[in-house]
Amino acid sequence: MEELFAKPEIRKPENIVYKKTNLMIDRPLSYCPGCGHGTTHRMLMEVIEEMGIQENTIGVSPVGCSVLAYDFLDIDMLGAAHGRAPALASAIKRLWPNRFVFTYQGDGDLAAIGTAETIHACNRGENITIIFINNGIYGMTGGQMAPTTLEGMRTATSPYGRDIATMGYPLKITELIAHLPGVNYVTRQAVHTPNHVRKTKKAIRKAFEIQKEKKGLSFIEVVSNCNSGWKLTPVQANKWMEENMFPFYPLGDMKIDGKLV
Amino acid sequence: MGELKLMKGNEAIAEAAIRAGCDGYFGYPITPQSEVMEYLMAQKPFERTGMVVLQAESEVASINMVYGGAGTGKKVMTSSSSPGISLMQEGISYMAGAELPALIVNAVRGGPGLGTIQPSQADYFQAVKGGGHGDYKLIVLAPASVQEMCDHVKLGFDLAFKYRTPVMILSDGAIGQMMEKVVFFDQIPRRTDEELMKECPWAAVGKPKNREHIRITSLDLDPAGQERVNLKLQAKYKTIEENEILYEEIQCKDAEYLFVAFGLSARICQKATDLARAKGIKVGLFRPITLFPFPIQQIAATGNRMKGVLVVEMNAGQMIEDVKLSMGSKVKIEHFGRFGGIIPSPDEVVNALEQKIIGG
Amino acid sequence: MGKFQGDIVINTERCKGCEVCVAACPFSVIAMSKDVNGKGYHFAIKVNDECTGCTNCGTVCPDGVITVYRAKVTTE
Structure with missing residues (x-):
């Protein structure tokens, strides 16, 4: 198809200022349109590329939407059982102390079935990085209630809205983790606007630098959308996220250099 | 020539693990096998050989730590007793599916449920018929003496790596607790990272520029692909049946x-x-x-x-x-x-x- | 006197039509095509000459389908 408004004089290799990193494998992502997983994957890979640590990085993927993360990230990876990624990562880091080790987990994986593994890896101060995508829903299985589902939020298993009396409270696991002494750095970010994406990348870079300096565990929550699960368009979902998720899950650093902010 | 010692079966497991060049032990206390980790912690294998010993928060975490270590080619193990082994079935099934070598020791106690802490052989079915979900087998070794507790650790690791499969030592509370003479084999050095990478080209150790990235997984959403995985596993079990009967x-x-x-x-x-x-x-x-x-x-x-x-x-x-x-x-x-x-x-x-x- | 001019190349076959880039562009350079790609998505297209190469669209695109160019153009 003929492309209008192309500028051949600008469109030269030496003028490239942004391009998907080659550490993202060149295949279509399995995520829904507008999903924050793809963006977070790319930021993670940009950090690994910029630090030149592809050869020294071992990742652990979860069960959930990002179960296939190892098909997209051009690094060695292990697929964990549901919730167990921090256990795998703890062992890997202890057996390979000079490798960069991270887990990539969703809210069901990290804050429900894997709560014990998460809390204890954090509490031991494992020198790893945990990247936690919180979209308040089980995306992969079709939009069921997650530990982080907001009060009143409708999901496939809370069709009339999350009722606190019968279904319990949404879990602010990141706040809990920030209080554990083994954890060095805790932050909550987002990836729905360019500025948020850039901040998330900086947070990931900081986390990997902390790992390099063997200063303890770093924990990055990314509040993200699940437009399929929320039954909104991607742009509507991002707006809904700003209006509903961010007040309950406020963005920003919670702990820096082992000190609560 | 080996070294003669008087030792409990569970301690023999631990000492043999250190001598076999084991890279990591991950466990959770449970009677009647807690001596395994107690002995390891007292012996400081992290100083003797550089072996990692970690007390996990549960058997679920222990076995998944083993899964993580095994996926990177390390010689890793855990031990537990019946109720703990039941909790480990998830991780064991994943390791069988992902074709990872590991050693699991079960000092069987009476069941069902919390049962008793006294010796039993009631986990035979669980051990030899798979135990967790899916069509898989473990190589199962049944020691009858403290000497065999020692020998089976070395044999178990050898078989685990030869076939890339989890191996279980099916012991029991009595063999674990009783003291007998045992002749230990000499210390086998832990493999260097270079040796490991040469021996285990399948392991996820970090991707060099000149090879494809490695994915350790038991997932294949394509049924035809998953059937191929199963056929490969069954072929492996047949080879094991042809070669490893004792x-x-x-x-x-x-x-x-x-x-x-x-x-x-x-x-x-x-x-x-x-x-x-x-x-x-x-x-x-x-x-x-x-x-x-x-x-x-x-x-x-x-x-x-x-x-x-x-x-x-x-x-x-x-x-x-x-x-x-x-x-x-x-x-x-x-x-x-x-x-x-x-x-x-x-x-x-x-x-x-x-x-x-x-x-x- | 010089000013920056930009351009973008969109891998339209990989675009999933989420429109996040449309919202992120400060100069309304991007809109959705009436046509659909092989996967059935209305893909993003460039609709004017205002691009400054700010990289917002490329940064925010979940599927990483946008390459951004930027160069200083001297004007008389």
Whole structure:
């Protein structure tokens, strides 16, 4: 198809200022349109590329939407059982102390079935990085209630809205983790606007630098959308996220250099 | 030449692990096998050989730590007892699916449920038929002495890496707790990272520029792909059955009757054999050492020469199913078992032979 | 006197039509095509000459389908 408004004089290799990193494998992502997983994957890979640590990085993927993360990230990876990624990562880091080790987990994986593994890896101060995508829903299985589902939020298993009396409270696991002494750095970010994406990348870079300096565990929550699960368009979902998720899950650093902010 | 020591079975497991060049032990305390981790912590293998020893928050975490370590090619293990092994089935199934080498020790105690802390063999089915979900097998070694506890650690690691499969040592509370002489093999150095990468090109150790990235997983959403995974596993189990069967025959040559027993029950049957022979009953003992692969042909050949076979187990009758499948229906096969943590006496076993087989 | 001019190349076959880039562009350079790609998505297209190469669209695109160019152009 003929492309209008192309500028051949600008469109030269030496003028490239942004391009998907080659550490993202060149295949279509399995995520829904507008999903924050793809963006977070790319930021993670940009950090690994910029630090030149592809050869020294071992990742652990979860069960959930990002179960296939190892098909997209051009690094060695292990697929964990549901919730167990921090256990795998703890062992890997202890057996390979000079490798960069991270887990990539969703809210069901990290804050429900894997709560014990998460809390204890954090509490031991494992020198790893945990990247936690919180979209308040089980995306992969079709939009069921997650530990982080907001009060009143409708999901496939809370069709009339999350009722606190019968279904319990949404879990602010990141706040809990920030209080554990083994954890060095805790932050909550987002990836729905360019500025948020850039901040998330900086947070990931900081986390990997902390790992390099063997200063303890770093924990990055990314509040993200699940437009399929929320039954909104991607742009509507991002707006809904700003209006509903961010007040309950406020963005920003919670702990820096082992000190609560 | 090896080193002679007097030691508990569980301690022998731990000492053998250090000497076998084990890279990491991940466990959670449970009676009757807590001595494994206690011994390791006291011995400071992290200073002796650089081995990692970590007390996890649960058996679920332990086995998944083993999964993580195994996926990076490290020589890793865990130990537990029945209720803990039940919790580990998830991770064991994942490791079987992802074809990872690991060593798992089960000091079996009486069940079901929390059961008892006394010895039992009631986890035979769980160990040899897979245990977790999916079509898979573990190589299962059944030590009958503290010496074999030691030897099976080295053998177990060798088999685990030879076939890229989890291996289980099916011990029990008694063999774990009893003290015997044991001759240890000399220290085998832990592999360097370079040696590991050469031996385990499949391991996720970090991706160099010149190779494809490695994905350790048991997931294949394409049914045709998952069937191929299963066919490959089944082919591997067939090779294991063809090559790795271990068993022992005691006083079988002139025997008219046969005990079939593994582990602690075999120890009891050995004494029962002597008692019965003193009474003029010509009985022998067939002891499978590998429970998978099961010595099918060997039991059939020996068992079918007999007038009758008594399968003695500390359970309600589990291995007897495999003995019957091996032998067919030509010869009478009966079961004698005590369970819930009761260890049968040799006299009871002779009695059972007389009543169920000879007089029955 | 010089000013920056930019351009973008969109891998339209990989675009999933989420429109996040449309919202992120400060100069309304991007809109959705009426046509659909092989996967059935209305893909993003460039609709004017205002691009400055700010990289917002490329940064925010979940599927990483946008390459951004930027160069200083001297004007008389």
